[in-house]
Amino acid sequence: MRLLFNQILSPYVDLFTDVVTGGDQTLYGEFHGLTINASLRGGQVYFAENENREIIGIAVWFAPEQAHPLESPDGPMVDLGPFLPKLRPEVQEWWTNVYLPDCVRLLGDQFAPEKRRAEWQLQDLVTAPEYQRKGVARALIDAVKEQAAENGKNLSCLLPTNELRIDIFKKLGFEVGEDTIPFYSVEGRRFDLSVGHLAPAVEPKGLD
Numbered sequence: 001m002r003l004l005f006n007q008i009l010s011p012y013v014d015l016f017t018d019v020v021t022g023g024d025q026t027l028y029g030e031f032h033g034l035t036i037n038a039s040l041r042g043g044q045v046y047f048a049e050n051e052n053r054e055i056i057g058i059a060v061w062f063a064p065e066q067a068h069p070l071e072s073p074d075g076p077m078v079d080l081g082p083f084l085p086k087l088r089p090e091v092q093e094w095w096t097n098v099y100l101p102d103c104v105r106l107l108g109d110q111f112a113p114e115k116r117r118a119e120w121q122l123q124d125l126v127t128a129p130e131y132q133r134k135g136v137a138r139a140l141i142d143a144v145k146e147q148a149a150e151n152g153k154n155l156s157c158l159l160p161t162n163e164l165r166i167d168i169f170k171k172l173g174f175e176v177g178e179d180t181i182p183f184y185s186v187e188g189r190r191f192d193l194s195v196g197h198l199a200p201a202v203e204p205k206g207l208d
Helices: 002-009 015-020 025-042 089-110 136-150 163-171
Strands: 044-049 055-062 119-127 154-160 175-184 190-198
Touching: 015 025, 015 190, 025 044, 025 055, 025 119, 044 136, 055 136, 089 175, 119 136, 136 154, 154 163, 163 175
Parallel strands: 119 154
Antiparallel strands: 044 055, 055 119, 154 190, 175 190
16 A cells, blocks of 8 residues: 555655655655555545556545544554654654644644544545546545435545645635644745535435
């Protein structure tokens, strides 16, 4: 799975991923693979394939009735334990003293347990660069949106708020919250995190 993510992400430089890996592109796939590991314990992974059955997109979801990684007794460290030592010491310190505490603060406010249990949580969404803007991400969202609409549930995600990513998620139907938390990398680069929500429209059923 790490190789799969590396193959999809290797040509693509994303500010958020670059910052949290300390700029080490060999760790891009492993960082995103953390969400796969978490989903194997309680979430769901959706794949998109091309005509040659090659994986071109991945979405990691946690359904309302499934435990979110934050609800693990060991917290996020159960997955981060093997990953953090591979980062440079100053990046490890940034994770421990800056990124994780502020994420918990944002998630604690926006993703309180009762809210998390009432929504589908999108943990990760990745599309191979050559297949971007071709409907792959929308198909991965729509697969869950249909299920959510049937059960009256909303969708939500934690979103790095660069203009391109915000524009993409707005086109996918998400409303992006005004509350954001700014993060600065070890080198001083800034990115913001906010929460996006989508309330699927319920299609009216025809009369028998």
